Amino acid sequence: MARKLMKGTEAIAEAAIRAGCRLFFGYPITPQNEIPEYLSHRLPQVGGTYVQAESEVAASNMLYGASGAGVRVLTSSSSPGISLMQEAVSYMAGAELPVVIVNIMRAGPGLGGILPSQADYLQATKGGGHGDYRVPVLGPWSVQEAANLTMEAFDIADRYRTPVMVLGDGLIGQMMEPVELPDERPPAPDLPPKTWASTGWKGDRPRAVINSLYLDADTLEAHNRHLQQKYRQIRERERRFQMRFEEGDYDLLVVAYGTVARVALSAIEELREQGRRVALFRPISLYPYPYRELAAAAEKARAVLVLELSAGQMLEDVRLALGRSRPVHFHGRTGGHLISPEEAANRMVEVLEGRSQEVADV
Amino acid sequence: MFRKSLTILVGHFGSGKTEVAVNAAMGMARDGERVALADLDVVKPYFRSREAADALARVGVDLVAPEGDLATADLPILLPRVRGLCTGFSGRVVMDVGGDENGARILGALSDLLQMADHDLILVVNFRRPFTPDPESAVAMAREIEQVSRLRMTGVFSNTHLMDRTTREVVEEGLQMARRTAGMLGVPVVGVGVEAGREQDLAPDNPGCGVLSLRRVVQPPIEGPRVPRSGPLFVLR
Numbered sequence: 001m002a003r004k005l006m007k008g009t010e011a012i013a014e015a016a017i018r019a020g021c022r023l024f025f026g027y028p029i030t031p032q033n034e035i036p037e038y039l040s041h042r043l044p045q046v047g048g049t050y051v052q053a054e055s056e057v058a059a060s061n062m063l064y065g066a067s068g069a070g071v072r073v074l075t076s077s078s079s080p081g082i083s084l085m086q087e088a089v090s091y092m093a094g095a096e097l098p099v100v101i102v103n104i105m106r107a108g109p110g111l112g113g114i115l116p117s118q119a120d121y122l123q124a125t126k127g128g129g130h131g132d133y134r135v136p137v138l139g140p141w142s143v144q145e146a147a148n149l150t151m152e153a154f155d156i157a158d159r160y161r162t163p164v165m166v167l168g169d170g171l172i173g174q175m176m177e178p179v180e181l182p183d184e185r186p187p188a189p190d191l192p193p194k195t196w197a198s199t200g201w202k203g204d205r206p207r208a209v210i211n212s213l214y215l216d217a218d219t220l221e222a223h224n225r226h227l228q229q230k231y232r233q234i235r236e237r238e239r240r241f242q243m244r245f246e247e248g249d250y251d252l253l254v255v256a257y258g259t260v261a262r263v264a265l266s267a268i269e270e271l272r273e274q275g276r277r278v279a280l281f282r283p284i285s286l287y288p289y290p291y292r293e294l295a296a297a298a299e300k301a302r303a304v305l306v307l308e309l310s311a312g313q314m315l316e317d318v319r320l321a322l323g324r325s326r327p328v329h330f331h332g333r334t335g336g337h338l339i340s341p342e343e344a345a346n347r348m349v350e351v352l353e354g355r356s357q358e359v360a361d362v
Numbered sequence: 363m364f365r366k367s368l369t370i371l372v373g374h375f376g377s378g379k380t381e382v383a384v385n386a387a388m389g390m391a392r393d394g395e396r397v398a399l400a401d402l403d404v405v406k407p408y409f410r411s412r413e414a415a416d417a418l419a420r421v422g423v424d425l426v427a428p429e430g431d432l433a434t435a436d437l438p439i440l441l442p443r444v445r446g447l448c449t450g451f452s453g454r455v456v457m458d459v460g461g462d463e464n465g466a467r468i469l470g471a472l473s474d475l476l477q478m479a480d481h482d483l484i485l486v487v488n489f490r491r492p493f494t495p496d497p498e499s500a501v502a503m504a505r506e507i508e509q510v511s512r513l514r515m516t517g518v519f520s521n522t523h524l525m526d527r528t529t530r531e532v533v534e535e536g537l538q539m540a541r542r543t544a545g546m547l548g549v550p551v552v553g554v555g556v557e558a559g560r561e562q563d564l565a566p567d568n569p570g571c572g573v574l575s576l577r578r579v580v581q582p583p584i585e586g587p588r589v590p591r592s593g594p595l596f597v598l599r
Contacts, residue, residue, distance in 0.1 A: 005490045005524050007376060014492065030407045030436040034375075041493070114407045114436050174408040175582050176376055178490075178527040263583055336434065340583045 006179045008143045008172040009034035012076070012102055013042065015147035018185045019154045021072040021100070022048030025062035027055055027081060030114040031170040032104035035076040056081040060088030067097040068210035070197025072154050076102035078170075079120050080111060082128075089163055090129030093227070094212025096196075098157035100150065101135075102166045104173035107336040115336020116170030118258060121313035124167050125287040132224055134231050136164045136238060137286040139257040143177035149284070155188045156238060160230055161196075167286060169309055171259040171338070240284035241293050245272065250279040252352055253301035253326075255294065255318050257283050260307050260339060267345035278348055286314070291321040298326045303358075305329045305351050307339055315359065327358040363519075363553040363572030364390075366482040368448070368455045370469065371519070372507050373486035374494050375405060375461025378521040382486050382555060383458035384414045384579045391421040396453025401427035402468050404438040405460030414579045424453075440468055448475035462503065469511035482516045483508075484552060489522045489539045490532065497542040504547055517552035518544040520571075528557065533564050541570075 006014070013035045016024075024039045036052065043050040053059035059075055066073040077085060082103045092099055103124060107117040124137045136156050140146035146168055153164040198208040214220035244265060256264040261282040268278045281297050283290050298304050304326050306315045312330050319328055331347040333339050350356040364386055371379040380403065387399040399418060401411035411418075412427035419425070426447060428439045447455045459465050469476065485507070487500045494500045504515050522536020537554050544551045551571045556564040558575040565573050 003490070003524055003527060004492055005376070005488060006492060010492055038492075113434060115434055116408075170408065171582055174406070176525070178524040259582065266583075338583055 003178050003180050005176050006143060007034055007174060007176050008146045008168060009104065009174070010038050011143045011147040011179045011181070012150045012166065013038040014181060015150040015185075016074045016100065016154070017042060017046055017048070018181050018183070019072065019151040020185075020187060021074045021154065022046065023066050023071060023073040024048070024075065025051045025053050025059040025066070025073070026075045026077060027053055027059050029078045029081045031106055031173050032076050032078045032102065034173070035102060056084035057087070060085035063099045064088055064092050064095070064097060064210075067092065067099045068095070068198050070194040070199055072158075074100050074102070076104065078104050078106045079108050079117070082120065083123070086129035089135065090131050090133065091212045092163050093129075093133035093135065094131060095210050096161040097163065097210065098161050099163045100153045100157055100166065101163055102150070102168070104168050104170055106170050107334065113336045114170070116259070116309060116338060117334070117336060118169050118260065118309040119311070119313065119334065120167065121286065121308070121310060122316070124165050125289070125317070133227060134234075134287055136160070136162065136234055136288070137167050138164070138240070139167050139284060139286050140172055141258055141261045141282065143172070143175065144179050146172055147179055147181055151185045155191065158187060158191045158194075160234055162230070162234075167258075169258045169260070170336075235288040238285055239288050239290040239293065241290040242282045242284060243297060244268070244280040244282075246279055246297065248277075250277040250300055251302045252278045252348055253281055253298050253304045254278060254307060254348065255281045255283070255304060255314070256307040257286060257314065260309060263339050263341050264307050264344055266341040267348060270341070271345055271348055276349070276352060278352075283314070289317045289321070291317070294318065294321040295325070298322055301326060303327045303329060303351050305331065305348060307344055307347070308332045309338070310334060312359070319359070329356045330359050363574060364456070364482060364484070366480050368457070368476075368479050368481035370457040370459060370476070370481055370483045370513070371486050372459045372466050372469075372483060372511070373461070374491060374500075374503050375465070376491050377461070377486045377488045377494070378523070378555065378576075379461070379486045380409060380411050380458050380580055381576050381578060382519060382521060382574065383456050384411055384418065385574060385576050387423045387456045388418065388421050389574075390454050390456075391423045397422075398424040398426055398447055398451055398453060398455050400444050400447055400455065400457045401425065402440070402444065402457055403460040403465065404468055405462065405465040407436045409580045411458045411580070417579050438468070440471055445472065445475060448472055448479050463506035463510045466507040466511045469513060473512040476513060481513075482552075483511070483513045484517045484519050485515050485543070485547070486519045486521050487540060487543065489536045490524055497539050497546060500539070500543045501546045504543070515547050515549055517549050518547065519552055520554040523555070523557070528560075528564060530564055530566070534566050537566055537569065
């Protein structure tokens with residue numbers, strides 16, 4: 001495909017099609033509306049089906065049904081809509097159904113506002129709904145990466161039979177950047193066949209019942225152990241991160257994900273020109289979180305600064321990774337405000353010059 | 363390039379209407395004209411003209427857009443003052459209309475005034491955007507916009523680019539498709555946009571129309587590895 005100029009939302013939608021997704025169920029909400037709008041045009045052109053459900057609750061349960069039939073399926077929403085979907089996400093985690101969910105986060109809590117935010121981090125990475133489950137979460141920092149990770153999310157979902165979330169702040173959804181997509185992005189060749197799918201019983205195998213109900217305690221505990229084993233595998237194999245300026249020494253390590261990491265990089269590049277030694281650690285998989293890699297990266301630094309569009313959510317994972325080994329500082333904005341490169345640079349200098357207070361234990 | 367007292371910019375979603383509107387209005391203001399910019403975008407939630415409020419104010423452009431809480435709402439707001447701009451404003455008026463025929467629908471509400479006002483209706487088109495890959499799709503979009511706005515297209519503005527990945531070939535190819543689009547619509551190509559500071563590199567040799575240097579004003583405060591930053595930040599209030 002020739003290089004196109006696309007919004008993050010459009011790139012995610014087209015990437016899903018290239019990855020073989022032919023079904024979308026959803027309900028409109030800003031700032032992710034171009035995903036359903038785009039797919040409502042495009043899916044009929046490629047023999048797919050687009051359904052605007054009567055609510056997010058309905059849409060997410062349609063996902064359950066479609067995935068149970070063994071096909072690739074997508075939904076997208078924004079923060080309040082994602083909250084409404086959580087019941088079905090828990091059911092899909094329990095029934096081990098591969099689906100891809102896109103959350104283009106807006107400022108909360110409640111209806112909040114339509115401007116960018118990263119305040120759904122804890123909801124996304126710690127399960128989201130009820131019960132012991134986790135959902136792999138990928139946090140892109142560019143439009144191209146949003147498209148790439150969406151295609152990859154379908155493979156991760158199929159490989160581990162799990163819902164997977166692509167988590168973008170509002171800016172990732174709304175900004176435009178040049179994108180190149182493959183004409184077709186076939187599923188990874190080593191994915192297991194979907195023998196569990198409910199595709200019509202012909203008497204040659206046990207009936208494929210897609211369910212998350214286990215009334216017997218022993219059976220349910222065994223099922224939970226199986227799920228936890230799967231999450232262990234995911235934590236082992238699916239950690240993704242990127243570093244900048246990791247070669248050489250640095251005094252400060254900045255940790256940020258999504259578009260905030262881009263802002264941080266701009267600030268770091270400016271500070272490095274002034275001779276300040278700052279490096280960037282950017283988690284790409286938010287679950288599984290790259291704890292070990294972050295701990296190793298922080299060893300060279302005297303202090304760590306976390307930047308987020310929230311009151312401090314990923315901050316908890318950073319503190320888990322580092323324990324008491326390094327002082328951790330934080331800067332967050334809420335309400336839909338972005339962190340400007342100048343603001344980020346000022347905070348970095350404050351930490352470097354000992355004028356910042358580290359995050360206190362509560 | 364924009365000669366009438368009222369310039370209405372329409373086009374597909376993401377074609378660059380806002381950047382053209384903001385840059386054109388600022389240019390007119392710098393030339394000493396009295397200018398009002400009406401942000402009529404009821405389609406996209408971010409990157410609207412109103413986010414360039416500070417930059418516009420600095421050069422004296424009168425921004426007519428929802429204010430306060432409503433500035434960041436995703437509501438289809440048509441300010442009463444916009445009707446006034448169509449009839450009783452002595453300076454130049456630039457209207458930044460939301461994308462596609464959905465965005466242009468707001469013009470239908472003004473069509474009683476617009477049909478009598480001396481205006482240009484300009485189709486801004488970027489052939490690297492997904493839903494307008496060729497002149498045929500651009501013409502189809504133009505016709506839909508004409509239908510809902512109850513106005514006739516009077517010109518085409520060629521705005522094909524790939525941000526920092528733009529090359530002279532990308533601009534030339536886009537301009538040729540804009541010419542074919544304009545031919546099918548029976549109107550002229552009024553201008554071609556190139557990024558400010560890269561005119562030497564990007565401007566076509568014989569454009570046959572005006573060349574507008576576009577400085578990105580409404581943009582996020584982030585840099586990719588290759589994204590140069592110019593102008594003020596994406597201003598959020």
